[in-house]
Amino acid sequence: MRIGFGYDSHRLAVGRRLVLGGKEIPHEKGLLGHSDADVLIHAVCDAVLGAVGGGDIGRQFPDTDPAYRGISSLILLERVRELAVAKGFQVCNVDSTIVLERPKLAPHLPAMVENIARVLQISPAQIGVKAKTNEGMGLVGAGEGAAAFAVVLVEGEGLS
Ligand code: MG
Numbered sequence: 001m002r003i004g005f006g007y008d009s010h011r012l013a014v015g016r017r018l019v020l021g022g023k024e025i026p027h028e029k030g031l032l033g034h035s036d037a038d039v040l041i042h043a044v045c046d047a048v049l050g051a052v053g054g055g056d057i058g059r060q061f062p063d064t065d066p067a068y069r070g071i072s073s074l075i076l077l078e079r080v081r082e083l084a085v086a087k088g089f090q091v092c093n094v095d096s097t098i099v100l101e102r103p104k105l106a107p108h109l110p111a112m113v114e115n116i117a118r119v120l121q122i123s124p125a126q127i128g129v130k131a132k133t134n135e136g137m138g139l140v141g142a143g144e145g146a147a148a149f150a151v152v153l154v155e156g157e158g159l160s
Pocket of ligand 1: 037038039
């Protein structure tokens with residue numbers, strides 16, 4: 001068994017869709033990035049990649065590559081899962097936290113769990129997605145962006 005940890009952050013900007021955990025959330029701003037800027041999925045990708053010795057999301061999917069412009073990060077997560085399998089690992093479970101001041105995410109968390117479980121081909125009971133504000137502190141607290149943290153456990157023989 002191995003564990004992996006992932007962190008990501010993105011700025012909020014007008015004129016962008018807010019997509020978290022593959023779920024589009026109505027809001028006056030969205031996250032800025034080359035892909036759909038799904039900060040939660042990026043943290044999960046980095047956690048899986050870290051666990052299996054796969055580097056990080058920037059190395060796997062460079063933001064200089066036009067192929068990834070506007071892409072759903074769920075597609076990136078699917079590729080990360082395939083890479084983990086190719087390296088001899090299966091994802092056992094994921095736990096994660098999104099930090100965002102507004103809007104309230106609680107109503108959207110079950111859909112995020114379902115999306116991640118579907119892409120990783122494991123049960124929703126093996127996925128944790130939590131949401132917190134930053135209590136008004138710092139840049140996230142001022143509503144300038146969002147951050148996400150994720151840990152994963154993988155198991156397998158670990159092909160070299
Ligand atoms: Mg990112």
